[in-house]
Amino acid sequence: MIKMNKDNLLLFCGIVFFLVLGVSNEVQAFGTVLLFQAEEAETTFWLWQLFGRLHPLAVHFPVSFLILAALLELITLKDFNHKLRPGITALVWAGAVGAIVAVILGLLLANIEDYGGSMLDIHQWTGIGTALLSIFLLVLMGKTTGSQNAKGVKVFRVALIVTAVAVSVAGHFGASLTHGEEYLTETLPWNEPEFSSKDLDIDLVAFESEGELSEQKQVELVGKVRAVFAHNCYKCHSDAKIKGELRLDTKEFAFEGGESGPVIIPGNAGKSDLVRRIKLPKDHKEAMPSKGKVLSDDEIALISFWIDKGAPWPDAAEDVSVYRVAELAPRRPNLPAPRKDLNQAIDIWVDEYFEEQEIDWRAPVDDKVFLRRIYLDLLGLQPSTEEYDTFIKDSRPDKRALKVRELLDRDDDYATHWLTFWNDALRNDYTGTGYITKGRYAITDWLYSSLRDNKPYDQFVKQLLNPDEKSKGFIEGIRWRGDVNASQVTEMQAAQNVGQVILGLNLKCASCHDSFVSDWKLEEAYAFANIFSDSSLVVSRCDIPTGEKAGTKILWEELGEIDSTANRAEKLEQLANYLVQPANGRLYRTIVNRIWKQLMGRGLVEPADEMDNIPWSQDLLDWLATDFEDEGYDLKELIYKIAISKAYQQPAVAVENPLFLADDDFVFEGAVIRRMTAEQFSDGVSQKIHPIFSEEQMKYNPNELAVSEQSDIGFVRAALVANNGLLKALGRTNREVVMTSRDSQASLLQALELTNGEQLNNTLKEGAVKWKEKYEAGDIIVHEVYRQLLGRDPQQNEFNIAMAVLGESPEPEAIQDLFWAVLLLPEFQLIY
Structure with missing residues (x-):
């Protein structure tokens, strides 16, 4: 008979645990057989189900015991043989045994219940790792208890802390599996759902009164249903992740159902499992969506109505986007007749909007506020005291328009100020990652000259997309050292950055997998990136190569076809010509929206990088874009028209919460109060008190360019120096990623920098x-x-x-x- 001393008991625990791991596949296979045999009875062998459901109970023992043991161990750091040692020993034993039991029960639960995916894998292996660490901990404890082996004591203590951390991590992923990945952060006030029931924009009463639905109405109805699916269900039930063998992203899979059978019973919402699940309380195990968010009453009513109507899903509906997609073509709205004392087109459109919103025009800002505002917005500088006095005394009725034109004619001051915006957007800088190793190229000479000369925007874009040596830095991107993931190769960087900056769309999600926030697919992102490549790219999904070669095409095929057999230079020339053509209204809506945001603090569309969102005035946005084309793509003329408008000269509006600026319910009343940028603040100090930066700190000197007239303001502009502690604290970005706008809210770091x-x-x-x-x-x-x-x-x-x-x-x-x-x-x- 074997004597069960401490060493033999440890050996026995280890053997039992490894036997469990070794036969886990057999256990799962046996469970599968039992499930198959019981399928007709639609039940699972009760004993396995009972044991599996004990896992959540059992898992709390190792969590509490091992963490408590680690905390007590910290108390005994100065004396290993402290009086708490017997208690720590008991806790470690209980925690280790509990971990082994929890792993066994967890394996049963994973097989029997509806769990799957990467989150389960992480939870499962961190749990197994915790059990292994616990056994190792018992071995160490047996060798150190009562001994004076200082090294062994240190190893034991480190192992105990690591085990406590491991069990905490395993517990976190278990909670994520049960309650959703955002179970902690979803309760925070700023983590509101991106999609709300008001986006449904559908009248079910009108649909009910129609009786038999026409195909057009069927397409419209299922489109709204699919929008709810896309914003709430695709994260778990689409081609990227298939939980419970259920997909809701296509007609075929949606009606096929999941592992428990069909979830949609056409004509009977009451018997449809989908409706049953979306009506369950959010904390119910079977509730859908499972990420802690419940559908609104309107969304549930929509899905129920659709199913009761027979769940119509015409084949034509597959071609309809479940996300809002802005029109690509330009649109020329008819300008309303002038009214009141308004003669600027912008003001006529804003007046129409004000009437709809029941907003009254306010008196324009006074001359002092106006002068300071246009100086900062147009040149990034501040007026002198003499300029204030002269402007206020000027009695000409058109003095504001004349002053705007005068400032825009200060070419070098204008170029230096707007250099900051475009450096951020095109991630161009003077120093930083990649410049020394030729993994990145500056475009400052080209950019400054383009701004100073007021290069037409269509030519500006063409030279970025089909560049020469001076302008190639934008699409060449940054060649990061070492291994990079597939979504950060330079060709994909070019696709993402051109999409974001030039076209106002997000391809970052679609460069890794089919997007969850738009209709863009992985294959489309790779086809666009292929235009920037010398050779054909191989598609990678979530950084795993699929073996498929990418196609080559522009994002909107109606703009033109890229020759896939052409070399890179030829493809870039085709792309540049196709994108700048007048038919691409999106290109010009994007830039006029960006300029509007720079001057007003909030775009017509927000965020400005997501131009598929609804503008607060579609007519004004479309008019600005087509007028921009009519004016020869002249950025200064666009700025001039906005700056002389009565809308621009309205008193600035305070916003209590910056999140309101991105809210769907935003109402335009005038420019938003903004904080000066890092460069504007620094230049203000340099201009009014004493220069902050020396000539030696200047990284780019426009005076080295051959120009006839130079700015002579008497100090080094902040836009021309490398990033530093002051500018960084005040909001300048590192320019390693595209940044088309900066946060205008003050921060603790800024307060500390300004005071110390x-x-x-x-x-x-x-x-x-x-x-x-x-x-x-x-x-x-x-x-x-x-x-x-x-x-x-x-x-x-x-x-x-x-x-x-x-x-x-x-x-x-x-x-x-x-x-x-x-x-x-x-x-x-x-x-x-």
């Missing part, structure tokens, strides 16, 4: 010394600070407070404090 940053502090210190030499008297300095930074004289209470700090003959430190205090005022920081 070395670069700003040194600038204000040097500026204070210069101002002391120039002005000397405290009252003069106070007035000048307010006039220079805020464009006005201080109010009496402001003057009194400032003088109390400065005194009649202030020291530089006091002047520096005044600079700092005024710079942090919203009146300086924000664009009103």
Whole structure:
């Protein structure tokens, strides 16, 4: 008879566990046989089902025991033979045995119940790993208990901590499997569903009154149903993931059903398992969707109505998108007749919108606010005190339009300011990843010249897509070192970035798998990327090569056909010519929307990279795009027309929550109050107080270009220097990825940089010394600070407070404090 001492017991546990692993396939096969034998009775052998369902109960023991053991071990770090040692030993034993039992029961549960997919695999193997670690832990504990082996004690403690972490990870994935991947984050207020019932836009009463549905009505009805499926069900029930053997993304699979049979019974919603499941409470095990989100009453009513109507799904419906797709062709809406005192086309369209929304026009902003706004928006600079005085005194009725034209004629200041926007969008920079190793190419010379010369936008795009040496950096992308996933090869980068920046669409999802947020398919993304490739790309799905060679075609075949046998240069020339043709209304809607957003703070379509979304005024968007074409694709003329409009000159609107800007219920009332960009703030300090950046910090010098007239503003513009701590804190991106807009909300990092940053502090210190030499008297300095930074004289209470700090003959430190205090005022920081 074998004596069951500690070592033999450990050996026995290990043998039992590995036997369980070794025969797990046989257990599953046996379970399958039992299931097959019981199929006619539609039941599972009760004992296996009972044992499997004990898994959620059993799994809590190793979780609690092992984590508690690890916490107690931390208490005994100074004394391994602490009085808590017997308790820790008992907890480790209980946790290890519990882990083994939980794994056995979990294997049964996975086979019997409706679980599957990668999440199950991760949970299963982290659980098995935890059990193995637990056995290893018992071995270590047996060798260290009562001994003075310091090294062994350290190994045991590390193993215990690792085991506690492992059981926590396994528990997390188990919870994700049961409650959904977002079971923690879905409760947060900002994680609202992207699709809501108001997007259904369908009148079921009207459908009911029609009796027999025409094919057109059937297509419309099933289109709305498929939209609900796409936004709520495809993540688990499409070709990318098939849970419970059920797919809802095509007609054939939807009616075929899943492992439990058909889920749709045409003509009888009450007996359809799909309807039963979507009506279950969100915490019910069989509820659909299973990610913790429930369908709205309207969505449930829609699906039920569709099924009761016989679940019509005409073959023609397969050609109808379940996502909104914006029209590709240009559209020329008829301009309404002028009314009131409005004579600008933009204002006539906005007036029509205001009437629909029952919004009244407000008085335009005063001259001071207008002048500062157009200076910052058009040039990124601020007016001088003399310019404020001259403009306010100017009595000409068209002085605002004349000033806009005057600023747009300052070619170099204009180009330097807009260089920031296009550097972000085209991920062009002066230093950074790839430049030294020739894995990335700068396009700054070409970009600056194009902006300064106001190159027509169609030519601008053509030279980006079919580039020469100076403009090739955008589509060449970044050649990352080492292995990169398939969606980040340079050809796919080009497809994604051209899609995002030039066409306002998201191909990032579709470059890995069929998109969950649009109708774009993996094959379409690869076919578009193939245009940028010297050789034929091989399609990879989720970074796994499929062996299929990609086709070669433009995203919208109605724009033209790419010759798949042509070389890369020929394909790029074809692409450039096809995309810029007037028939591609999307291209021009995208750019006018971007310019509108830069000047107004919120696009007609939002986000500006998703042009399939509904604009708040389709007519205004379409008119701007076609007028842009009529004006010869002139960006300055587009900016001019927006800037002289009454809509642009409305008082700026405060937004309490930035999420409202992306909300479907957004209502336009005027430009949104914005925070200055990193470059605008830095240039404001340099212009008004003291230069922040030196000549040595300038990474790009426009004066080296052969131009007839140069800007002479007396300091180095922030747009021309490399990214640094100050600019980064204030929002400049690293430009390794495309960024078409920046967050306008203040952050803690910005507050810390503005209050404690070395670069700003040194600038204000040097500026204070210069101002002391120039002005000397405290009252003069106070007035000048307010006039220079805020464009006005201080109010009496402001003057009194400032003088109390400065005194009649202030020291530089006091002047520096005044600079700092005024710079942090919203009146300086924000664009009103």
